[in-house]
Amino acid sequence: MKKNGIGKNRAFKLCVLIAFSVLASFTSYSQYRVSPILRYSVSMTEPGSHLLHVALDVSELNMDTVELRMPRWMPGYYQIMEYSKEVSNFSAAGSNGNAIPVICTNNNAWLIIPGKNTSFSISYDVCADKKFVANNFLDSTHAYIVPAATFLYLNEHTDIPVTVEVIPFSSWNDIATGLEVSDENGNEFHAPDFDILYDCPILTGNLDELPSFTVGGIKHRFLAYNPGNFDREGFIASLEKTVKAATEIMGDIPYNEYTFIGIGPGAGGIEHLNNTTVSFSGGRLDNPDALQGMLKFLAHEYFHHYNVKRIRPYELGPFDYSREARTNLLWVSEGLTVYYEYLIVRRAGLMSDEELIASLESDINTLENDPGRMHQSLTQASFQPWSDGPFGNRSPGPDRSISYYVKGPVVGLILDLKIRNATANKKSLDDVMRLLYATYYRKLQRGFTDAEFQQACEEIAGTSLSNEFEYVYTTREIDYSTYLSYAGLNISDEVDKSTGKSLFTITVKDDIESLQSSIFQSWSGN
Numbered sequence: 001m002k003k004n005g006i007g008k009n010r011a012f013k014l015c016v017l018i019a020f021s022v023l024a025s026f027t028s029y030s031q032y033r034v035s036p037i038l039r040y041s042v043s044m045t046e047p048g049s050h051l052l053h054v055a056l057d058v059s060e061l062n063m064d065t066v067e068l069r070m071p072r073w074m075p076g077y078y079q080i081m082e083y084s085k086e087v088s089n090f091s092a093a094g095s096n097g098n099a100i101p102v103i104c105t106n107n108n109a110w111l112i113i114p115g116k117n118t119s120f121s122i123s124y125d126v127c128a129d130k131k132f133v134a135n136n137f138l139d140s141t142h143a144y145i146v147p148a149a150t151f152l153y154l155n156e157h158t159d160i161p162v163t164v165e166v167i168p169f170s171s172w173n174d175i176a177t178g179l180e181v182s183d184e185n186g187n188e189f190h191a192p193d194f195d196i197l198y199d200c201p202i203l204t205g206n207l208d209e210l211p212s213f214t215v216g217g218i219k220h221r222f223l224a225y226n227p228g229n230f231d232r233e234g235f236i237a238s239l240e241k242t243v244k245a246a247t248e249i250m251g252d253i254p255y256n257e258y259t260f261i262g263i264g265p266g267a268g269g270i271e272h273l274n275n276t277t278v279s280f281s282g283g284r285l286d287n288p289d290a291l292q293g294m295l296k297f298l299a300h301e302y303f304h305h306y307n308v309k310r311i312r313p314y315e316l317g318p319f320d321y322s323r324e325a326r327t328n329l330l331w332v333s334e335g336l337t338v339y340y341e342y343l344i345v346r347r348a349g350l351m352s353d354e355e356l357i358a359s360l361e362s363d364i365n366t367l368e369n370d371p372g373r374m375h376q377s378l379t380q381a382s383f384q385p386w387s388d389g390p391f392g393n394r395s396p397g398p399d400r401s402i403s404y405y406v407k408g409p410v411v412g413l414i415l416d417l418k419i420r421n422a423t424a425n426k427k428s429l430d431d432v433m434r435l436l437y438a439t440y441y442r443k444l445q446r447g448f449t450d451a452e453f454q455q456a457c458e459e460i461a462g463t464s465l466s467n468e469f470e471y472v473y474t475t476r477e478i479d480y481s482t483y484l485s486y487a488g489l490n491i492s493d494e495v496d497k498s499t500g501k502s503l504f505t506i507t508v509k510d511d512i513e514s515l516q517s518s519i520f521q522s523w524s525g526n
């Protein structure tokens, strides 16, 4: 069979270190830690049933009881998903084939009592009928497998290596995943621990491969299910410029190969260390607005491999998959990634200055017409997606929440322009991102706290940013005109008579000073 396993990517230093941290935090287990060998297989012999069949062989076991758990959520999608609800037909058998006891201890855990067996097998089915980037999906044409929704982990032992054999439906030829290929046929994969396994979704079917490209000597691929008809060469040329502009901000490419995995038409994408899984359809990409929207979306998911996968809040790793990973800093991880998606596409030459300004103007108008901005700060919004959802609480009643996807980029703009003005345009938010990457990812190999993020911004700015961080911690009204004037921009506010809504308009000032001009030029990448 022809396989398209991404494989060979060992750029997982962060997560390997995460695994060491997990191990260190469970020293009480180390005295009888035995490293059982775990081999998973996932098959799909009747794709029309929407059922994935999963088998796990455990050997070299030296434990009286084994608690297997299904994650309750997946990193990158900050909602409790309760993936265990999709599991059925759970059974366990010893090496002699006899059934062994299983106790379902709660909704997401199964206690196996292997007795004298040093090896045993379990098997179960997983319903895969939800077409969404954070859910499993299987039909007669393809399968999208979310490992966190499919493979159980040994409680308190997410540091154990694991092998996964993917057995596609008989007429399917391709597998795309960020996992390392570990056999000649290309359908067996190795993960050094469950953090890596859960970071690598699997797409199988008869996939299309778009032209690959190289940035900084490193290969970038695009594999997709049903991408449609469009100018693939032209699209990839634009994507290459986008990736290049993103890597130039950070000055380092921390993986050996990267793959965009298009899972078919739909909405949403999720970031990973060496790949992203994205809803993708090329059918409308001959429309310039649709193409630019797609490039912003892909720039966003791509930039996340820096901002959130490697530059990350303290709470976002190592993960406890049994409970929420709440942080005040999703406005940095998500909001600043939105800000950078605009800058990346502009600096790649795929967006005009006017379109860059219009993107931020749109966020300002959305924020200023959201009554929730008077009730919820960015830090509060960052803490709440587990209950409110990523775009704020949308249930009926007074709107008391905001989206960090909207206020995040606005505050990113404020911080960036403040830093540029305070340093005579010698420093910018780009320097903050590079400082965080060098300090917390490369050197300390951990996430940063709220205070450490502000300290990094202030170190680059060379001055206190306590006024600007009030826009993060409080609901204080934003003084747009002061900050926009640093880049020679003007902002006006009027009421739209037809809708009654505030209408903010940003324009370029006619007569600007040289510092304002240089800030605008370097900010937009001219």
Ligand SMILES: [Zn+2]
Pocket: 300, 301, 304, 333, 334, 337
């Ligand atoms: Zn995002």
